[in-house]
Each structure stands twice: as C-alpha cells, then as structure tokens.
Amino acid sequence: xxxxxxxxxxxxxxxxxxxxxxxxxxxxxxxxxxxxxxxxxxxxxxxxxxxxxxxxxxxxxxxxxxxxxxxxxxxxxxxxxxxxxxxxxxxxxxxxxxxxxxxxxxxxxxxxxxxxxxxxxxxxxxxxxxxxxxxxxxxxxxxxxxxxxxxxxxxxxxxxxxxxxxxxxxxxxxxxxxxxxxxxxxxxxxxxxxxxxxxxxxxxxxxxxxxxxxxxxxxxxxxxxxxxxxxxxxxxxxxxxxxxxxxxxxxxxxxxxxxxxxxxxxxxxxxxxxxxxxxxxxxxxxxxxxxxxxxxxxxxxxxxxxxxxxxxxxxxxxxxxxxxxxxxxxxxxxxxxxxxxxxxxxxxxxxxxxxxxxxxxxxxxxxxxxxxxxxxxxxxxxxxxxxxxxxxxxxxxxxxxxxxxxxxxxxxxx
Amino acid sequence: xxxxxxxxxxxxxxxxxxxxxxxxxxxxxxxxxxxxxxxxxxxxxxxxxxxxxxxxxxxxxxxxxxxxxxxxxxxxxxxxxxxxxxxxxxxxxxxxxxxxxxxxxxxxxxxxxxxxxxxxxxxxxxxxxxxxxxxxxxxxxxxxxxxxxxxxxxxxxxxxxxxxxxxxxxxxxxxxxxxxxxxxxxxxxxxxxxxxxxxxxxxxxxxxxxxxxxxxxxxxxxxxxxxxxxxxxxxxxxxxxxxxxxxxxxxxxxxxxxxxxxxxxxxxxxxxxxxxxxxxxxxxxxxxxxxxxxxxxxxxxxxxxxxxxxxxxxxxxxxxxxxxxxxxxxxxxxxxxxxxxxxxxxxxxxxxxxxxxxxxxxxxxxxxxxxxxxxxxxxxxxxxxxxxxxxxxxxxxxxxxxxxxxxxxxxxxx
Numbered sequence: 143x144x145x146x147x148x149x150x151x152x153x154x155x156x157x158x159x160x161x162x163x164x165x166x167x168x169x170x171x172x173x174x175x176x177x178x179x180x181x182x183x184x185x186x187x188x189x190x191x192x193x194x195x196x197x198x199x200x201x202x203x204x205x206x207x208x209x210x211x212x213x214x215x216x217x218x219x220x221x222x223x224x225x226x227x228x229x230x231x232x233x234x235x236x237x238x239x240x241x242x243x244x245x246x247x248x249x250x251x252x253x254x255x256x257x258x259x260x261x262x263x264x265x266x267x268x269x270x271x272x273x274x275x276x277x278x279x280x281x282x283x284x285x286x287x288x289x290x291x292x293x294x295x296x297x298x299x300x301x302x303x304x305x306x307x308x309x310x311x312x313x314x315x316x317x318x319x320x321x322x323x324x325x326x327x328x329x330x331x332x333x334x335x336x337x338x339x340x341x342x343x344x345x346x347x348x349x350x351x352x353x354x355x356x357x358x359x360x361x362x363x364x365x366x367x368x369x370x371x372x373x374x375x376x377x378x379x380x381x382x383x384x385x386x387x388x389x390x391x392x393x394x395x396x397x398x399x400x401x402x403x404x405x406x407x408x409x410x411x412x413x414x415x416x417x418x419x420x421x422x423x424x425x426x427x428x429x430x431x432x433x434x435x436x437x438x439x440x441x442x443x444x445x446x447x448x449x450x451x452x453x454x455x456x457x458x459x460x461x462x463x464x465x466x467x468x469x470x471x472x473x474x475x476x477x478x479x480x481x482x483x484x485x486x487x488x489x490x491x492x493x494x495x496x497x498x499x500x501x502x503x504x505x506x507x508x509x510x511x512x513x514x515x516x517x518x519x520x521x522x523x524x525x526x527x528x529x530x531x532x533x534x535x536x537x538x539x540x541x542x543x544x545x546x547x548x549x550x551x552x553x554x555x556x
Numbered sequence: 557x558x559x560x561x562x563x564x565x566x567x568x569x570x571x572x573x574x575x576x577x578x579x580x581x582x583x584x585x586x587x588x589x590x591x592x593x594x595x596x597x598x599x600x601x602x603x604x605x606x607x608x609x610x611x612x613x614x615x616x617x618x619x620x621x622x623x624x625x626x627x628x629x630x631x632x633x634x635x636x637x638x639x640x641x642x643x644x645x646x647x648x649x650x651x652x653x654x655x656x657x658x659x660x661x662x663x664x665x666x667x668x669x670x671x672x673x674x675x676x677x678x679x680x681x682x683x684x685x686x687x688x689x690x691x692x693x694x695x696x697x698x699x700x701x702x703x704x705x706x707x708x709x710x711x712x713x714x715x716x717x718x719x720x721x722x723x724x725x726x727x728x729x730x731x732x733x734x735x736x737x738x739x740x741x742x743x744x745x746x747x748x749x750x751x752x753x754x755x756x757x758x759x760x761x762x763x764x765x766x767x768x769x770x771x772x773x774x775x776x777x778x779x780x781x782x783x784x785x786x787x788x789x790x791x792x793x794x795x796x797x798x799x800x801x802x803x804x805x806x807x808x809x810x811x812x813x814x815x816x817x818x819x820x821x822x823x824x825x826x827x828x829x830x831x832x833x834x835x836x837x838x839x840x841x842x843x844x845x846x847x848x849x850x851x852x853x854x855x856x857x858x859x860x861x862x863x864x865x866x867x868x869x870x871x872x873x874x875x876x877x878x879x880x881x882x883x884x885x886x887x888x889x890x891x892x893x894x895x896x897x898x899x900x901x902x903x904x905x906x907x908x909x910x911x912x913x914x915x916x917x918x919x920x921x922x923x924x925x926x927x928x929x930x931x932x933x934x935x936x937x938x939x940x941x942x943x944x945x946x947x948x949x950x951x952x953x954x955x956x957x958x959x960x961x962x963x964x965x966x967x968x969x970x
Contacts, residue, residue: 328829336841412826415742417855424854427750432844437851440838441831 144249144509145171146201148224150209150239151231152182154333154446154490155253155292158498159230160186161488162536164195164202169506172201174222177231180206189489209235215242224248226505230498233257233337237272244276244285249508251501253292255382257340259421266347266354267385269520277518287518291504293477293496294319294398295383297538298460299521300529301475302387304540304554305462307526309471312394312464315387320401322371323454323481323492327443329409332493335439339419342410346380349388349396360407364399367547370478371457376401386520394464413438449491452481456492461546472546475554477538487537496538503532530554558663558923559585560615562638564623564653565645566596568747568860568904569667569706572912573644574600575902576950578609578616583920586615588636591645594620603903623649629656638662640922642915647671647751651686658690658699663922665915667706669796671754673835680761680768681799683934691932701932705918707891707910708733708812709797711952712874713935714943715889716801718954718968719876721940723885726808726878729801734815736785737868737895737906741857743823746907749853753833756824760794763802763810774821778813781961784892785871790815800934808878827852863905866895870906875960886960889968891952901951910952917946944968 147170149159156175163173175183183204190202207218209231219227219242229239229252236256243250256272258264264271273289280287290296298317306312321332331338342359349355362378376399388396402410413419418434425431459476477496484495504521507513512528521529530540534553543549561584563573570589577587589597597618604616621632623645633641633656643653643666650670657664670686672678678685687703694701704710712731720726735746745752756773763769776792790813802810816824827833832848839845873890891910898909918935921927926942935943944954948967957963 329826408822409826409830412743412823413830416823416827416852418832418852420855424851426846426850426854428850430844430846430850432840432846432851432854434851434855436840436842436844437838437846437848438830438832440840440846441834441848 143511144225144514146222146224147171147173147226147228147505148219148222148248149173149175150177150207150215150227150229150235152177152179152186153230154449154494155230155498157186157189157446158488158490158494159228159502160190161193161195162499162502163505164190165197166502166506167200168197169509170226172222172224174201174203174205174224176205176207176218178206178208180204193488210238212238212241212245215239216245219243219246219248226251226508228501228505230501232334234259240273240276240287243287244279244283247283247285249286249514251288251291251504251508253290253296253497253501255290267389268382269385273518280518281516284516286508286513286515288504288508288513288515288524289518289520290382290386291501291521293500294381294458295386296500296521297477297533298458299383299387300524300526301460301540302391302462303522304526304530305460305473305475306391306464308473309464309466312391312462314395314463315391316397316399316461317381317383317459318366318368318376318399318461319458320366320368320371320374320376321456321493322374322401323452323456325448325491326451327448329406330443330448331445332448332491333445333497335442336435339410339435339438340421341380343414343419344380346378348378348384348398351395352392360402360411366399368457368459369476369541369543369551370455374401387522390520390522446490446494449485449489449494452485452491455480456496458496472549474543474547474549476541478541479538499536499538500533503529503536506532557925558639558928560636560638560640561585561587561919562633562636562641562662563587563589564591564621564629564641564643564649566591566593566600567644568908569644569912571600571603571860572902572904572908573642573916574604575607575609576913576916577919578604579611580916580920581614582611583923584640586617586636586638588615588617588619588638590619590621590632592620592622594618607902624652626652626655626659629653630659633657633660633662640665640919642919644912644915646748648673654687654690654701657701658693658697661697661699663700663702663928665702665705665918665922667704667710667911667915669704681803682796683799683803687932694932695930698930700922700927700929702918702922702927702929702938703932703934704796704800705915705935706912707914708795708872709800710914710935711891711947712872713797713801714938714940715874715954716805716876717936718940718944719874719887719889720805720878722887723878723880726805726876728809728877729805730811730813730875731795731797731873732780732782732790732813732875733872734780734782734785734788734790735870735907736788736815737866737870739862739905740865741862743820744857744862745859746862746905747859747911749856750849753824753849753852754835755794757828757833758794760792762792762798762812765809766806774816774825780813782871782873783890783955783957783965784869788815801936804934804936860904860908863899863903866899866905869894870910872910886963888957888961888963890955892955893952913950913952914947917943917950920946
C-alpha cells in the first residue's frame, strides 16, 4: 500500500490527472501538484475545487519546483510525504524526476519517453537510450517505475497484452489513433506543439520481420474503418509503445498509425519545409537568436484553450492478429472518448482526458499493491485486467471486436 | 547638369544600381554606395570590379551610414559631393534620406513608398501620408525628388503616361506583373521577405468609378494571356503606383495585378493564418520577445542567393484602355526580362534587375537635366520618351501591342 500523490507538471494532462486524483483521494490520499509556474498549479486546484471533485476532505496543495533539478524534486517528495509521483511534465524531465524517486523510494509513473531537448528521434528502441538503463537500479532499490502509462503509450500497451493473452501466437500489432474531433480553429496541436511536432519531424521507426524498419512521416498512409468515427486516413508515425512492444514481442510486427486530415498535413509540410519546425536556433537580421519551433509554439493556440469548443470523438485501439487453436485470430481492442463529455467533467479536451486518466488508474493500482512491481515496467508487462476495470469506472471503457474491425462489438469483459 | 551618385542600400537592387551606375560613370561621375553594413557595400564593389563594369576610370567607394539618421546622410552627401542620391535602402528610410537631400540640395530618387515599421497598409493615397507632404518644400528649395522610379512603380507609370498620351481619353489602367521564372527552391521571396509580405497582408486598395475600393489579397484573380510568358493567373494586389496614377488620372480605373502560383498562395496563406507574418511581437514560453515575421525572414533563402539558379522570364506591362478619335482604343505597353541574362550581366536575378536599372536611367536623366524637375514628381509626371530610350539601351526595352494583348507586337518607337 502506497499513499499520497505528487503530480509533476501543470498543463492540460496534469489538469485531468489532478481532477481524477481528487475524485479518488480515498484511495490516493493527499494530492500535491508542482510545476515551474506556481500560478498554473493554482489554476488547476481552482478548477478541481469548482467542480467539487474531491471525493472526501483531504490535502490538495500547489508547489513550485524546477523538475530539471533532481534534488529539489526529492526534497519536495520528502516534504509532501508522497509515495507516488505522477510525472506529466515536459518530456525533458523524466530522468531527473525518476532519479528523485530512486533517491526517495517513491513510485514513479510517466506517460511519455524521456527526450533530450537537443536531439530529435534517437535510435530504437527509444526506451533503451534513457529509461531502461535505470531498470537494474529500480530492481536493486525495490522502486516501482511504470513507464508510458498514458493512453498511447499506456492503455494501448495493455490492449496489446490483453489481445495477446487471448491467443497462442501473436503476428502483428497495429495501433490506430484517430481524433475525429474538431476544435474550430484554423490550426492547433492537441498538446504542446514543441513535443507534438518533434514526434513528426524525425525518422518513423517500426518493427517488421524481426527488425527495425524506417519510413518518414506521411509517407505510409491507410484508410481505417473504425467504430463510431467511421473511415479515417491514418499514417505510420513514430511512437513510444512501438519500441517496448517490439522488444517484448519480437515475433510480432508492430506499427503505429495516427490520423491526420489533409489540412493538418499541408500546414505541417509548409512549416517543416520552410525550416520553422527546427529546434536549431536561427539569427534574425537584427541579431536575435531564436529557435523557430518556439516561435511557432508561441503563435499557435494554447492546447488547453481548445477545450471549451471541442466537439466530436476519438477512437484509439489495437488491431492484433495471431493464431489461436491453430486458426488465424484477430481482435480489435479500443476505446471511444468524447471531447464535450471530457470538458464537462474535468474542464479539458478529449486528448488530454485520454492521456490523463490512465496514469491515475496506474497510481491507484500502485496504491492498492496490484501494480506495485518494485522494479521498472512498461504497461504490457503488467496485468491489464485490473487496469481495464478501473478505466471502465474512471471514464475510458474498453471495448473489443473479436474477428477484427468487422467483428461483433462488445465490452472487454462481456 | 548634376554629377556624382550616392547609392543608399546594399541589397540585391543596390547591386544592380551599382553595376549600372558604373557602366555609365561617364554621365554619372563618382559612384558611392552606403549602408548600415559596410561589408555588404564592399561585396558589391567587388562584384562591380569583377565584371569590369566601370565605363571609364573613376571613383567607386563604400561607406557606412545609418540611413535613419538624416544628419549622417546629409554629412555623407556633403563629404562625397554627390548631387544625386539613389535610395534603394529599406522602405523605412525614405523620409530621413529625403530630408538629407532637402538639407543639401541633392536630387532624390527612390523606388518604393515610405513605410512606418509599426504600420501595415495605411490609407490611400499612400504617397499622401509621407512623400507628398514634402512637395512644397522641394519646390521651394528647387530640389528634384523622383518618387517610385523602379519598375513597378516606375517604368509602369511611364508606360501609363505613354499610352495615355496616345489617346484622347483614358478609361482604365491595368498593370500586370508576372514572374514566370523559377528559383528551384521550396519557397522564397524575390526581395526582402519582410517588405514582400507586408505588401500582401493589408487591404488591397484600387481605384474604380472615381473612388477608392477595397478587396483583400488573392480574393480577385484573373488569367492573363501575355507575350512570351503565356497565360498566367494574377491577383489584384496593393501597389504604390495605383495611388499616384489614381490621383493624376482620376477619370481612369486603376488596378494592379500580380502573378502567383498555387504553391506560393498556399504557403503565404498558411503563414498568414498562423500569425507568422505578423509584425507584432509574441513572447515564447521562455520569455523571449520576438517578431514572427522576422523569424520567417531568417529561415527563408536570402533573395540574393537565388540569382545563380534562377531561370525563366518576367513580363510586366500596362493594359491601358480609352478613346482615340471617337473610337475605343487599347494598348499593352510592356517589357520582358530574363533572369539568366541579368545574372550574367550584373550577378543578380531578374526581379532585382528590373527594379535596379530604372532608377539609374532616372539618375542619368537628372544628370543631363531632362528630368531635373526642381520639385517632387511621380514618374507619370515626367516625359516617358527619353526614359524609354535609355531603358532600351540599359537592358529593359519597351515593346507594345496596339489593339491590346492580341495586337501586333512592336517596339514603342517603331
């Protein structure tokens, strides 16, 4: 049993995490939220109070911390008595926050791989470059670290594990992420543009025939006919979960597909070709040194500002193929989320909602001991069933279609 | 008779001006070139020397000056003994350079209207906001100031005057500017992106039925079947010469059309809609204040770097309609220029060439006295014939089609 949560970060996902922690503070205990900017934490607390989200009376507090400073994070963990840290800060702080957990013994949960600000798209498997190097240390100290416990990576890793557990042999895992919602703006990214675009500017790695293969963004597209959202075009993209699933299931092809409309691709292509998505500084005629990508971020809408007007639904799932009882077997495991319902409940849009609810479910499973692994784990290495049970209750129900996309639709446990 | 030229500016157009002044230093005397960055002036002198452009031995010198500092420009005029100043610096320095001419008595020639860096697209007629307010002062002091003596504005104003002189009554002037050349880059502007985009982000003013009307960029397009370059789509754009021609010929409709391909329009539209063409500063997440347009400028190719690979031709002309001897009369007066030929002669692309040759022709007419008006003049207020004679010789021959675009093709003086 572990109690008391420290949330690192104060963006759109952190807001969802805070609401969901508050709604479950009977299990989780005290809720602390910390980021570089105290006022952003305070705004989230205000939102939690407005919705009356606290299940029972308890601690709900904001803190200022520089998450790049491991010692400061460790001091805050000790000060707050947090036994669980949910890191939904920038992708650049994973290692310093994980180090603070190793130092203090707190459990660590994140939702995306560590990135070095100066590098785009390192060599596969991505987790091998930073996180997995600390696995033995976690084991030695008995520290629980759950990597990539958002939706994708996270829930989709559990979908893969669940599907694979149904078969005798797995042959392929195709993860499909479609946002069929509309924010009504000319152009916007659904989370931090800086991280969002970094995902798309590098090599797209995927795993096929037992080896890493490469393509580039928007080079490989395919129409998918999915539940609720209908036929949508998605493109092979680089994504964290490909790197752990390919390592854990090397016999399976592992690909990730993300849906994009023509307008998004056009804007992205123009910005990329002009050099405006570069993380390398340029110098203006006036001698000012500036990173173009940071200026693009500054002119784009703040992702959290999209929530009030966001309509439509997301569909994210895994099409997993293999063999069962000597026959070809296929299952699509998925969730459909609704932007308006998410805003109504926690004041965020659906993309933040799907990313922010799962790490809270993971934290609850750590709190109850079911996922308190005392070592480092990717989500597919943990039992998916208690996770699905919690997600059903927390607002992200798991459904499936045995036989593939055309199969009969039912709940995962029906 | 006036002698000795001071060129203000050291961009692509200044390079052409320097070469052409050197080629005609028997008429023009000493050639001085000054800008904020001395090394850019020196690079131009080096290019002039490489091509052996000086017609006869004489002075060719570089100077550093801040053209926003009127007293510094006046001091340089006195120091160099220049009686003619060709201002091809940034659009923001017209008034300070003109003031220096008023102070010293030197003749002033520019190629584009004055702009205030903080304002985009002021109210029509544009010349009324700055330049024309100084006309009485020019007259009083007997200072010659020739406004907008590039190609457009400039040569096209002379084309209009020439066509109107052929008729009894003018009804409409449509100026069409087509660059059918190719620079082989993903995207580039042909001159300073900051000035280039400012042209397109504001209201498009045109003159019809005796009044100012408004449209917006790319809202009004039309295919034009032109000599040499063939059928090209052009869009109504805001341009300086509309403002003086409409004032001098209020009975005529005056419109300006600029050719753009779909790719250019797409890139422009994306940048504009995202707010990346804004001259208003934004603040990055790191607290750096930066003007998006200046960052776009920094990532785009330097216009002067396009010259070596530029191929194809430009066609710029005036379709002027009216009445002659009681019958409808129509004439298209135009020039075709070649990017490769321009590079071969002066090391610049065709757009800089067409902009840079005419002010040298104007300077030569001021030197010989033919255009030494002792007051402020737009080009249509001066005799076009000696201008055309010089342009024929300097590399921008004037042709015409009486009867309109389908008419028989011949030289202006054939």
